Amino acid sequence: xxxxxxxxxxxxxxxxxxxxxxxxxxxxxxxxxxxxxxxxxxxxxxxxxxxxxxxxxxxxxxxxxxxxxxxxxxxxxxxxxxxxxxxxxxxxxxxxxxxxxxxxxxxxxxxxxxxxxxxxxxxxxxxxxxxxxxxxxxxxxxxxxxxxxxxxxxxxxxxxxxxxxxxxxxxxxxxxxxxxxxxxxxxxxxxxxxxxxxxxxxxxxxxxxxxxxxxxxxxxxxxxxxxxxxxxxxxxxxxxxxxxxxxxxxxxxxxxxxxxxxxxxxxxxxxxxxxxxxxxxxxxxxxxxxxxxxxxxxxxxxxxxxxxxx
Amino acid sequence: xxxxxxxxxxxxxxxxxxxxxxxxxxxxxxxxxxxxxxxxxxxxxxxxxxxxxxxxxxxxxxxxxxxxxxxxxxxxxxxxxxxxxxxxxxxxxxxxxxxxxxxxxxxxxxxxxxxxxxxxxxxxxxxxxxxxxxxxxxxxxxxxxxxxxxxxxxxxxxxxxxxxxxxxxxxxxxxxxxxxxxxxxxxxxxxxxxxxxxxxxxxxxxxxxxxxxxxxxxxxxxxxxxxxxxxxxxxxxxxxxxxxxxxxxxxxxxxxxxxxxxxxxxxxxxxxxxxxxxxxxxxxxxxxxxxxxxxxxxxxxxxxxxxxxxxxxxxxxxxxxxxxxxxxxxxxxxxxxxxxxxx
Numbered sequence: 187x188x189x190x191x192x193x194x195x196x197x198x199x200x201x202x203x204x205x206x207x208x209x210x211x212x213x214x215x216x217x218x219x220x221x222x223x224x225x226x227x228x229x230x231x232x233x234x235x236x237x238x239x240x241x242x243x244x245x246x247x248x249x250x251x252x253x254x255x256x257x258x259x260x261x262x263x264x265x266x267x268x269x270x271x272x273x274x275x276x277x278x279x280x281x282x283x284x285x286x287x288x289x290x291x292x293x294x295x296x297x298x299x300x301x302x303x304x305x306x307x308x309x310x311x312x313x314x315x316x317x318x319x320x321x322x323x324x325x326x327x328x329x330x331x332x333x334x335x336x337x338x339x340x341x342x343x344x345x346x347x348x349x350x351x352x353x354x355x356x357x358x359x360x361x362x363x364x365x366x367x368x369x370x371x372x373x374x375x376x377x378x379x380x381x382x383x384x385x386x387x388x389x390x391x392x393x394x395x396x397x398x399x400x401x402x403x404x405x406x407x408x409x410x411x412x413x414x415x416x417x418x419x420x421x422x423x424x425x426x427x428x429x430x431x432x433x434x435x436x437x438x439x440x441x442x443x444x445x446x447x448x449x450x451x452x453x454x455x456x457x458x459x460x461x462x463x464x465x466x467x468x469x470x471x472x473x474x475x476x477x478x479x480x481x482x483x484x485x486x487x488x489x490x491x492x493x494x495x496x
Numbered sequence: 497x498x499x500x501x502x503x504x505x506x507x508x509x510x511x512x513x514x515x516x517x518x519x520x521x522x523x524x525x526x527x528x529x530x531x532x533x534x535x536x537x538x539x540x541x542x543x544x545x546x547x548x549x550x551x552x553x554x555x556x557x558x559x560x561x562x563x564x565x566x567x568x569x570x571x572x573x574x575x576x577x578x579x580x581x582x583x584x585x586x587x588x589x590x591x592x593x594x595x596x597x598x599x600x601x602x603x604x605x606x607x608x609x610x611x612x613x614x615x616x617x618x619x620x621x622x623x624x625x626x627x628x629x630x631x632x633x634x635x636x637x638x639x640x641x642x643x644x645x646x647x648x649x650x651x652x653x654x655x656x657x658x659x660x661x662x663x664x665x666x667x668x669x670x671x672x673x674x675x676x677x678x679x680x681x682x683x684x685x686x687x688x689x690x691x692x693x694x695x696x697x698x699x700x701x702x703x704x705x706x707x708x709x710x711x712x713x714x715x716x717x718x719x720x721x722x723x724x725x726x727x728x729x730x731x732x733x734x735x736x737x738x739x740x741x742x743x744x745x746x747x748x749x750x751x752x753x754x755x756x757x758x759x760x761x762x763x764x765x766x767x768x769x770x771x772x773x774x775x776x777x778x779x780x781x782x783x784x785x786x787x788x789x790x791x792x793x794x795x796x797x798x799x800x801x802x803x804x805x806x807x808x809x810x811x812x813x814x815x816x817x818x819x820x821x822x823x824x825x826x827x828x829x830x831x832x833x834x835x836x837x838x839x
Contacts, residue, residue, distance in 0.1 A: 364607035424797035
């Protein structure tokens, strides 16, 4: 019987607050992830998602405003980019990379891979790495399975094979997982450990679930605007994570956060983060590199033996 | 429903002579029993219609009477040492098992896994700091997945109670009993003594057969109540979904999509829980807040719960108890403490 197979993805107990250290004796790590996608449904980006105002804002004024905020505050973010966007918005994506932001993968078209056959998923994964390398000159280190507003679950999506494939194809980290509020390992095989560093994600800090959610395209719900709840969640979570010396990560979409009151509220919040000297604002790749070096899976992954008794 | 008025209504075809007009005009008809008088609606209903309507009424009356006989409500809790309120924090340790029982995908399972790896540890730390003993409703299978934290829970003297085997109640009575026994064995081994309660929808008779003295599932009144079925009587420790952490920080009813999400912020929930507490404090009642380590165990929420407990402690007469203590207290009360309908 495989190790807790189908029941857990990581070890039994997370690293305690006091075990976690960040580079240069920083107290807390913060990552800002930008999903460069206007996909709404699990199928990922459809032609209509790239045809209208939202896409125009996402790759135009919304992104400009977001980049201005990052520049003013000296923040290097991680942009999760679908392969098709790396191809059709190549200049924009290159510009992001040149500004020092990290370019990670967000699927081929930001699709939910849950039902993909293994061979199909492998091809899509390779094509994604290739498309991003073609645009930026660098293979993406990270892979994101971020949720879309029309998903059944807001936790994000990987197929049962995704993490194995990512390891086999040389990816260095998975960008979003909910089993911890610090980086952790997603284990696909216990002995010897085959595992991938996974960055913490929480949909409570993801703008798309608070700003006119659910969107008109989903034809249901109120579409109510709740930026204050989003910001309140950011504030209280950052304060608590800072206190504990763990990590805070947030997820943004340029067409949503990048305008009007929203971008002001974002800047005000981020300024309260950057004004602290002991916060390490890092890209996901920097965090993942640090984690692997500081807590190698061979020595720090505490996998209990199989426990099944039946 | 006034049966006399209804009969009069049926006999006259909708024209009431004694009922206040507003009762009917405001649309306060009982479901399926009456209709609004219309201008062309003259004369009495045919006998067959009257009989059919009476049958509908009687069916609902029978259901009502059976329900009334089923419940006994605690009216005089007389909490120990003259306390005004009993506060009972209960934790459903169903992190990943509620996810797998619903056949949810890996990212969702990982979300639940936060509870075992991180959240439950923080919960314990908070309870320790505040000197509170909680009740942990635990699916038996959790012991296979997170043995260390469960041993820690036991060592620190918290209560374990049944929360099914893998977070569902099977349909087959034989499997039901098997699941209950397995969970009881696991929890007995952990705690060194058998559990005394459950949070589940197992049949009452089976719950009692396991030696359990209470269920904590549902809310027929704010104070604990007894449910009588098939000559058996089972105490229920009221727990309301409106103050369950999952209702604020998780999303949607089970089976709903992400667009039915509920995402709230800590300050708002702190205020809601504080108001619920104040209402029961003033009423001299009981507050059972159901929490989940994978939800409440996030750092900012733990801080908020800390603040809530500190506020509660600032008032006199708050009895922080686990479910077993509340149940034993209630069961030791004289029968007059409960109001039962005998009909």
